Amino acid sequence: MGLLVEGKWQDKWYDTKKSDGKFEREQAQLRHWVTKDGEAGLTGNSGFKAESGRYHLYVSLACPWAHRTLIFRKLKGLEKHISVSVVSPDMMENGWTFDTNNHSSGDHLFDSQYMYQVYLKNNENYTGRVTVPVLWDKQQQCIVNNESAEIIRMFNSAFNDITGNQKDFYPAHLREEIDELNAFIYDHINNGVYKTGFATSQTAYQDAYDKLFDALDEINARLAGKRYLMGDVVTEADWRLFTTLIRFDAVYVGHFKCNKKPIEQFSQLADYVRDLYQIAGVAETVDFYHIKRHYYFSHTMINPTQVVPKGPAIDYSTPHFREEV
Numbered sequence: 359m360g361l362l363v364e365g366k367w368q369d370k371w372y373d374t375k376k377s378d379g380k381f382e383r384e385q386a387q388l389r390h391w392v393t394k395d396g397e398a399g400l401t402g403n404s405g406f407k408a409e410s411g412r413y414h415l416y417v418s419l420a421c422p423w424a425h426r427t428l429i430f431r432k433l434k435g436l437e438k439h440i441s442v443s444v445v446s447p448d449m450m451e452n453g454w455t456f457d458t459n460n461h462s463s464g465d466h467l468f469d470s471q472y473m474y475q476v477y478l479k480n481n482e483n484y485t486g487r488v489t490v491p492v493l494w495d496k497q498q499q500c501i502v503n504n505e506s507a508e509i510i511r512m513f514n515s516a517f518n519d520i521t522g523n524q525k526d527f528y529p530a531h532l533r534e535e536i537d538e539l540n541a542f543i544y545d546h547i548n549n550g551v552y553k554t555g556f557a558t559s560q561t562a563y564q565d566a567y568d569k570l571f572d573a574l575d576e577i578n579a580r581l582a583g584k585r586y587l588m589g590d591v592v593t594e595a596d597w598r599l600f601t602t603l604i605r606f607d608a609v610y611v612g613h614f615k616c617n618k619k620p621i622e623q624f625s626q627l628a629d630y631v632r633d634l635y636q637i638a639g640v641a642e643t644v645d646f647y648h649i650k651r652h653y654y655f656s657h658t659m660i661n662p663t664q665v666v667p668k669g670p671a672i673d674y675s676t677p678h679f680r681e682e683v
């Protein structure tokens with residue numbers, strides 16, 4: 359685990375000393391947008407037109423942020439159009455690797471050994487963390503974007519003319535409400551589990567833990583009256599929440615000490631996570647081997663024995679009864 363500093367790899371864990379034991383996530387830096395016509399998006403340069411076969415996605419199957427992009431690739435019919443490489447679940451001294459003997463697909467574009475080498479192909483002097491997901495442009499030979507929240511927005515609409523898939527997970531009339539809910543869920547739940555698990559002081563841990571469980575209670579109450587977060591239709595907000603919920607009982611309860619109670623004990627969330635899991639195509643994007651192995655094996659400062667727990671034995675394909683909500 360580490361980062362690039364002016365193009366050189368350094369093996370370093372997150373620095374929480376300067377923030378009283380609090381984990382603070384670095385902003386993603388590479389922020390161009392693929393658009394229908396190649397016009398510039400909200401940030402970055404123009405020149406990234408939606409085209410079949412032009413873009414490549416680098417993901418970890420363990421990572422909740424990368425998982426969002428895989429769900430959108432699947433549900434928006436993009437599998438034929440956007441290729442994928444999967445890193446190994448073990449993220450050790452060299453960061454993410456493409457070790458094909460250890461559950462990686464290999465780097466299908468460059469046959470690189472390490473993910474940081476892909477960042478260096480984009481910029482040989484790069485400084486920053488080497489994260490997934492990454493969307494790569496095979497034509498201009500550069501990284502388009504390394505922020506999952508933006509990659510899913512591109513997948514939601516930029517390729518519609520190519521795929522003919524008009525599903526809209528970010529409908530115009532709900533955008534304001536979705537953005538507001540995303541910010542709350544990101545801060546307290548998606549990133550909240552990391553703030554809880556990576557805290558290195560008791561106060562920072564407890565503060566993140568309380569905010570996390572207050573937020574889960576609030577979302578659980580909201581779902582008592584609505585099938586999905588925005589009502590009858592599944593939106594981006596649901597997928598962003600889902601990738602954290604599906605990892606929660608397997609990893610965050612134990613490894614990140616988010617142990618007030620598991621998702622299985624929330625009156626609405628237990629069924630809600632099944633409802634989303636059972637949408638066609640979604641289960642195929644969930645890989646509990648990668649998920650458990652990554653966290654328990656890679657974070658040796660939290661789990662020095664690297665023993666990966668066997669359980670929990672949860673079946674997400676059991677009936678959910680959410681139709682009646």
Ligand SMILES: N[C@@H](CCC(=O)N[C@@H](CS)C(=O)NCC(=O)O)C(=O)O
Pocket residue numbers: 359360361385386418420421422423424487488489490491504505506507
């Ligand atoms: N803002 C990014 C965050 C991505 C992220 O932090 N990914 C993690 C994996 S779960 C990672 O690659 N971490 C490596 C590191 O921080 O060094 C996004 O949502 O795309």
